[in-house]
Amino acid sequence: MDKQAKQALDKGLERLQHWKLSFGAWEQDSTLSVSDEKAEEVFSRLSQKLKCNYPFHHPVYAGQMLKPPHPVAWAAYAMAMSINPNNHALDGGPPSSEMEKEVVAELANFFGYGETFLGHLTASGTIANLEALWIARESHPGKKIAFSSNSHYTHERMCGVLAVDSVKIPILEDRNFDLSSVDPEKIGTIVVTLGTTGLGEVEHLEQVIPWAKKHGIRIHIDAAYGGFFRTLKDSDLIDGTQWKLMQEANSIVIDPHKHGLQPYGCGSVLFKDPEVGRFYKHDSPYTYFTSDDLHLGEISLECSRAGAAAVALWATLQCFPLKEKEGFGPVMAQCRKAALKGYSLMEDSRKLVPYKKPELDIVGYFPSDCKTTSQISDLSKKVFDAGMKDQSFYLSLFKVPSSEFIRLHPEYKADSEMVTILRSVFMKPEQAAFVEELVNRIESHL
Incomplete structure (x- = not known):
């Protein structure tokens, strides 16, 4: 597949070169020139340095959460990087921005949000969770954010960044949250992790939903690691109970750069209610003028973001749909x-x-x-x-x-x-x- 991807990339870059030249002939400034000999020497040394990595690409590596990107993804990423689009404002990357909207819509549909949602790609799951918890703070000011003792440390850390009080809920022997240990009147949002990064444990969303609804508490799902397992919710390989309820959550985070076959960094955050976009509202003196359509920077805490990440995910989803029997x-x-x-x-x-x-x-x-x-x-x-x-x-x-x-x-x-x-x-x-x-x-x- 690597050979096939290289061939596809070469052809794609050739087509892009024709497009680049269509604006008129030009030459690269001499200050940017690198001799063939120097480039060969540098890349020879670089290949030796990169061999010092552990063999993340090989099945012998079963250590940390490092999944090699699919050749389709890295080829699409490399092709887009020859242009280097920025998915902040539409004038920074009109095609890659549209591809981001398209893939985010696919993710939202995958999780059961349907046509009504708000979301975008992020640089990582940490940033995606930061945004979700920021919206939690803005939606329920003065309320605490709760998460289990098994949740990723990023939630406690991000609460510190956001200056929000947090509470860590113990997990009982039956794997339920010990909800009796917290005062629901003080909680604004509870985080449920579907696929912990320690041992891949799936927390009991089924237990949390009625409790949260009774007390007017928002639910945020951290599926940064496990999210793509929703494709198996109707199979006999996993217990699909919690995965079938994801659409009940107010927000969801998933990292395509984990199980989504993407290069780092490609996270994403989704909100069920698009009205949370009001918290992102801001003015900029020099962006958002090329189109009346929504600019992704208007619904993101990040400013500059690699459009290549959206391009790579778009190409991957064309080849690998989010289905149980296919892709x-x-x-x-x-x-x-x-x-x-x-x-x-x-x-x-x-x-x-x-x-x-x-x-x-x-x-x-x-x-x-x-x-x-x-x-x-x-x-x-x-x-x-x-x-x-x-x-x-x-x-x-x-x-x-x-x-x-x-x-x-x-x-x-x-x-x-x-x-x-x-x-x-x-x-x-x-x-x-x-x-x-x-x-x-x-x-x-x-």
Whole structure:
């Protein structure tokens, strides 16, 4: 596919060159010239430097949330970057702005918002969540923002940035929010995470909706990591209960640069009620004059944004529609199958123990030949280091409170406050075929 993408990119750039020359002949200023020899030398050194990365592209890498962009996406991004459009005002990138509106509409429809919504792409999920929490503050001034103890740290951090009081809600053993621990009269917005970044846990939106509606509390869904799993909501691979309720939320965040096959950075934020656009209203002395249509900068906290991100996502969605049986659905299904297969292999293993059954595509596990939490932590770290040292596998580590660990695995003794376990993120569909080999390699180090 890389070869195919390169060929498509070359042809696309050739067509763009004809368009560039249609405005009249011109020459690049001599101050911008770089000799062929210098360019070759620099890119030769650059290729060597880039080889110092971990093999994020290969199924042997099951560490952090790093999914290689699809060749269609990076080729489209590179093609757009030869123009370098800015999706702030329409005159900064009319075609890429229209493509952004188109892909955001597809995302809104995907999540059940229909034709009435407000949204745009962002540089990241952090910025997308910042905007969602900013709207939460503006919509319910003086009220707190609540989120679970499993939520991403960005919510607490962004509340600090926004000078908004926040409250962290404990998660009970049945995985429900401990809503009795908070005063609903003081809460303006509650965050529900569909796909935590730790172990891919899906929080109980079903429980929160009636409570939030009863007390007039807004719901924000952080689906930055898990959002594309909605393609499987009607399949037998996941429990679709929470995913089928997403349209009930007031706002949703999803990161196409995670499971959406996009280069960094491409996040997005969606609002169910387009009236929240009033909070973005501002004046600019030199933008928004080329068209009476909505400029994306008028509904964004960010100003300059890469139009190439919208172009890449648009091209990707042309090839991979947001459907269960076509496009993203089969891709997400393979990731889910990889996690289920890995979990099953570890259940049968005499050297590894799965921490809990995965809800999405992230598996936590630990060496079985231990008696205490401190021994588990030490051996997990040794395995983690050994795999990277001989480049046979790349994992990540995850810290769990020992009290929670012992609740699930009472046969072990807690002699430390926290226990460190191994963690694998199966983001690449190729890992469905590779996971057995990966488990074998891990076991060989125990």
